[in-house]
Amino acid sequence: MKRMCVTTAVVTVLLAVNLLALAADTPLPEWTPDANVDRPEIPEVYTWDLRPLVADNETWAQRADEAEAMLTALERLRASTDTVSGLASYLKTYFEADELINRITLYANLQRDTHQTDQDIIARHQRALGLTNQLMEEGPVVRRAVLALTAEQISSSPQLAAFRPFLEQLHRRAHAVLGPEAEAVLALAGDNLWAQIDLNELPSASESAFAALMGDLVLPEIIDESGETVRLTFSNYGRFRASEKREVRQGAVAAMFETLKTYENTLAATLAGQAAFDVFLARARGYDTALEAYLDKDNVDPAVYHNLVETVRSRTDLLHRYVTLRKKLLALDSVHLYDLYIPLAQGVDREIPYPEARQIIMTALKPLGPEYGARLATALDPTERWIDLYPSRDKQSGAFSAAAYGVHPYVKMNYQNGYDDMSTLAHELGHTMHSDLAMNAQGPLTWRYPPFLAEIASTCNEMLLSNHMVASAETEKEKAWILSQLTESIRTTIFRQTLFADFELQLHELVEQGRPVTAEALNSIYRNLIEVYYGPDYTIDAGDEVEWAYIPHFYWKYYVYTYATGLTSGIALAERMSHEVPGAVDAYLTMLRAGCSAPPLQSLRDAGVDLTTPKPVNAALDVFERTLDELERLLEP
Ligand SMILES: [Zn+2]
Numbered sequence: 001m002k003r004m005c006v007t008t009a010v011v012t013v014l015l016a017v018n019l020l021a022l023a024a025d026t027p028l029p030e031w032t033p034d035a036n037v038d039r040p041e042i043p044e045v046y047t048w049d050l051r052p053l054v055a056d057n058e059t060w061a062q063r064a065d066e067a068e069a070m071l072t073a074l075e076r077l078r079a080s081t082d083t084v085s086g087l088a089s090y091l092k093t094y095f096e097a098d099e100l101i102n103r104i105t106l107y108a109n110l111q112r113d114t115h116q117t118d119q120d121i122i123a124r125h126q127r128a129l130g131l132t133n134q135l136m137e138e139g140p141v142v143r144r145a146v147l148a149l150t151a152e153q154i155s156s157s158p159q160l161a162a163f164r165p166f167l168e169q170l171h172r173r174a175h176a177v178l179g180p181e182a183e184a185v186l187a188l189a190g191d192n193l194w195a196q197i198d199l200n201e202l203p204s205a206s207e208s209a210f211a212a213l214m215g216d217l218v219l220p221e222i223i224d225e226s227g228e229t230v231r232l233t234f235s236n237y238g239r240f241r242a243s244e245k246r247e248v249r250q251g252a253v254a255a256m257f258e259t260l261k262t263y264e265n266t267l268a269a270t271l272a273g274q275a276a277f278d279v280f281l282a283r284a285r286g287y288d289t290a291l292e293a294y295l296d297k298d299n300v301d302p303a304v305y306h307n308l309v310e311t312v313r314s315r316t317d318l319l320h321r322y323v324t325l326r327k328k329l330l331a332l333d334s335v336h337l338y339d340l341y342i343p344l345a346q347g348v349d350r351e352i353p354y355p356e357a358r359q360i361i362m363t364a365l366k367p368l369g370p371e372y373g374a375r376l377a378t379a380l381d382p383t384e385r386w387i388d389l390y391p392s393r394d395k396q397s398g399a400f401s402a403a404a405y406g407v408h409p410y411v412k413m414n415y416q417n418g419y420d421d422m423s424t425l426a427h428e429l430g431h432t433m434h435s436d437l438a439m440n441a442q443g444p445l446t447w448r449y450p451p452f453l454a455e456i457a458s459t460c461n462e463m464l465l466s467n468h469m470v471a472s473a474e475t476e477k478e479k480a481w482i483l484s485q486l487t488e489s490i491r492t493t494i495f496r497q498t499l500f501a502d503f504e505l506q507l508h509e510l511v512e513q514g515r516p517v518t519a520e521a522l523n524s525i526y527r528n529l530i531e532v533y534y535g536p537d538y539t540i541d542a543g544d545e546v547e548w549a550y551i552p553h554f555y556w557k558y559y560v561y562t563y564a565t566g567l568t569s570g571i572a573l574a575e576r577m578s579h580e581v582p583g584a585v586d587a588y589l590t591m592l593r594a595g596c597s598a599p600p601l602q603s604l605r606d607a608g609v610d611l612t613t614p615k616p617v618n619a620a621l622d623v624f625e626r627t628l629d630e631l632e633r634l635l636e637p
Contacts, residue, residue: 028043028045028355028382028383029043029045031043031046031354031390033390033391033415033416033417034390034391035392035393035414035416036393037392037393038392038393039114039115039392039393039394041392042390044385045382045383045385046354046387046388046390047114047385047388047389048110048386048388048410048411048412050107050110050111052407052408053106053107053110053404053407054103054104054107057120057124060104060107060124063100063103063104064104064128064131066100067097067100067101067104067131068131070096070100071097071131071134071135073093074090074093074094074097074138077089077090077093078090078141081141081144082145082148084149084153084159084160085159087145087146087149088157088159088163090142090145091142091160091163091166092162094135094138094142095163095444097135099405099406099444101128101132101135102404102405103404103405103406103407104128104131105129105131105132106402106404106410107128108121108124108125108127109125109128109402110388110402110410110412111124112124113388113395113412114388114392114394114395114396115394115395116394116395117394118394140187142170143170143194146166146167146170146171147170147171147174147177149167149171151171154167154168154171162445165445165446165597166445169596172299173296173297175286176193176285176286176287176293176296177285178284178285182284186284186285189280189281190204190205191281192204192281192557193281193282193285193293193294193297203555204273204274204277204555205273205277206270206271206272206273206274206555207270207274207552207555209270209273210267210270210271210274210552210555211552213266213267213270214234214550214552217259217263218231219232219234219237219255219256219259220232220255220258220259221255222240222248222251222252222255223248224240224243225243225244225245225248232252232255232256234550237252237256238341240252241253241338241341242341242342243342244342246339249338249339249342250336250338252338253336253337253541253543254541256543256550257541257544257546257547258543260543260546260547260549260550261543261546263549264519264546265518265519267519268517268518268519268521268522268549271507271517271522271548271549271554272511272517272518274554274555275290275507275508275510275511275517276511276517278290278293278294278508278557278558279508279511279512282294289508290508290511290512290558291305291505291508291558294557294558295558298451298452298600299450299452299599299600299601300452300600300601301601301612303612304561304565304611304612305501305505305558305561307611307612307613307614307617308498308501308561308564308565308568308611308617309502309505310614311614311617311618312494312495312498312564312617312621313498313502313532313533314614315618315621316495316532316533316534316535317535318621318624318625319491319495319533319534319535320534320535320538321628322487322491322624322628323335323534323535323537323538324535324537325344325628325631325632326339326340327537328636329344329635329636330342330344334537335537335538335539336538336539336541337544337547340491343481343484343488344484344487344488344631344635345477345480345481345483345484345631345634346477346481347481348419348477348478348481350478351417351418352417352418352419352421352422353417354382354389354415354417357415357421357422357425358380360422360465360468360469361376361380361422361425361426361465362376362380363468364426364461364464364465364467364468364469365426365429365461365464365465367464367574367577367578367580367585368577368585368588368589369586369589371589372433372585372589375433375436375437376429376433379408379409379411379429379432379433379436380429386408386409386410386411386432387410387411387412387413388410388411388412388413389413389415390413390414390415391415391416395414396412398414399411399412399413399414399424399425399427399428400412400428400431401428401429401431401432401435403432403435403436403439405439405444405447406439406444408436409431409432409435409436409439411425411428411429411432412428413425419469419482422465423462423465423466426461426462426464427458427459427461427462428458429461430456430457430458430459430460430461430462431454433457433592434449434453434456434457434458434592435447435449437589437592437593438592438593438594439595440593441593441595442593442594442597446595446597447595447596448595448596449594449595449596450600452562452565452600452601453591453600453603453604454562454566455562455566455567455570456566456569456570456573456604457570457592458566458570459566459567459571460569460570460571460573460577460588461570462489462570463570463571463574464574464577464578466482466485467574467578469482470482470483476634479634480634480635483627483630483631483634484631486623486627487624487627487628489567490567490571490620490621490623490627491624493563493566493567494564494567494617494620494621494624495533497560497561497563497564498561498564499529499530499533500551500553500554500560501560501561502529503525503526503529503554504554504560504561506525507522507525507554519546522548522549523546523548524545525548526545526546526547526548527540527544527545530544530545565611567620568611568616568617568619568620569604569609569611569616571620571623572609572615572616572619572620573588573607573608575619575623576588576608581608584608587606587607588607588608590606590607591603591604591606591607
């Protein structure tokens with residue numbers, strides 16, 4: 001019951017990393033997480049302090065006025081962007097506006113997240129969105145002016161020196177830019193290859209049709225665990241698919257896939273439309289394939305994609321073995337899709353209150369060295385107020401990490417004392433430390449890490465935590481449970497997402513080769529993939545081949561593979577650091593500090609992970625193999 005922040009054990013751990021932080025520690029109030037309390041009841045130290053972003057709401061309004069004035073100034077400066085000095089003035093204002101708008105938008109977003117129904121806060125949030133949209137409208141102006149520069153002007157003009165990384169980044173794809181008339185037509189067609197924002201926020205007409213159909217679609221009723229008739233929905237499907245009662249999960253999967261089967265031709269048509277659009281935009285800009293075009297957007301070599309798919313395919317025997325192990329351990333006559341989502345080992349009901357999680361995470365991430373540890377201690381210290389820790393009535397569910405240049409990152413949690421909560425916290429702290437290190441090492445134009453590197457630091461932390469929890473597990477049961485969590489994480493993130501990537505590539509190849517994209521063709525590709533990936537002990541039911549039909553990620557233009565490369569890299573890096581490979585920690589921290597100042601593959605290669613080779617994928621799959629060995633040893637009678 002008496003859970004103060006500093007226990008003796010914490011002292012030992014913290015001493016090694018940050019003596020100063022300890023001195024400032026004072027006993028913290030106790031708190032029992034409760035999603036139904038009103039926010040003011042939560043002790044202030046467990047909420048984030050937004051004042052470093054903007055002092056208060058009144059100041060916020062003034063800063064928003066300033067941002068508006070900057071946007072007006074930009075409109076005026078547009079006219080002179082055809083000279084180097086005119087462009088330099090424009091860019092100066094553009095990046096000042098960008099930094100300010102990001103900062104006030106983050107303030108509004110974070111407030112909104114914890115006060116979903118407060119009208120003043122909603123209004124502030126709307127105003128921030130409006131400013132962001134207005135700034136984004138400057139995107140084409142910037143691009144046009146920058147692409148008109150010569151390489152010589154970029155490399156030698158002193159007025160442009162401050163913007164050089166940004167200019168070079170735009171120029172890297174100058175080969176894919178067309179003449180003004182063609183560019184105007186592509187913009188009207190909804191070109192997303194040059195979007196300033198995340199691609200996934202720009203739905204194509206096909207994606208909108210898919211989303212609308214998913215919204216209209218009524219799934220059948222099924223029988224739940226207590227024998228009651230309930231309506232299956234896309235949001236409760238995951239829960240029923242993992243039901244302990246086999247007939248319930250079987251019923252849910254059958255109902256879902258029978259429905260998808262009924263609409264398979266429409267769903268094939270929306271997906272075909274998306275793939276055709278991707279190929280159209282790629283070819284219009286002179287790329288041979290959509291894969292090349294969309295990976296080039298993030299400066300990633302298509303070899304990474306092919307290497308991932310080929311290496312995972314070469315080791316599907318491990319997934320076959322996992323299916324066989326499931327069959328044996330769960331005493332099933334045969335393994336179906338609906339048998340994949342139930343836990344292999346029994347859960348542990350251990351409570352992990354925040355003070356304990358804080359101590360465990362500090363210890364688990366010790367392989368990252370004292371410098372990382374010291375900053376991590378600050379992030380985890382409630383009196384620093386980076387973290388909004390506990391749920392409350394008006395707060396949105398979920399967790400994230402977010403940052404604006406010049407201020408420490410913020411972490412949103414809904415911590416409820418479970419193992420998953422601790423793991424989520426370690427994950428979000430990976431993002432947080434990545435942002436923090438990059439921000440302190442880079443300027444405002446190069447600190448943001450590219451999307452391709454986004455899920456590496458987070459999954460590396462999760463992996464280190466998992467290793468630590470296995471090593472310090474009190475019982476074999478607990479150990480088996482943590483290991484089974486790890487196998488599921490690798491199955492769903494590396495094997496399943498690579499299967500999706502494999503499918504996405506074949507889908508685009510159909511279009512690129514001028515072959516028809518029908519439900520029949522897609523079902524046949526998907527069925528073949530299930531056979532290859534899951535192996536002989538896996539039973540494919542009649543509807544399984546249509547699973548592709550409801551996966552929204554296939555509309556995200558070559559995005560799914562980054563889940564697999566993210567976890568692969570996270571595991572490979574955690575392995576290097578856990579085994580104390582000389583220089584591994586420094587190289588990793590250098591990658592985190594690089595932000596987007598170097599091409600993502602190069603940053604990662606310098607950290608010891610070369611994704612154009614099979615080595616990191618194999619290293620991650622070796623971990624999967626070892627985990628299976630260990631699970632077999634622990635669980636087999
Ligand atoms: Zn993440």
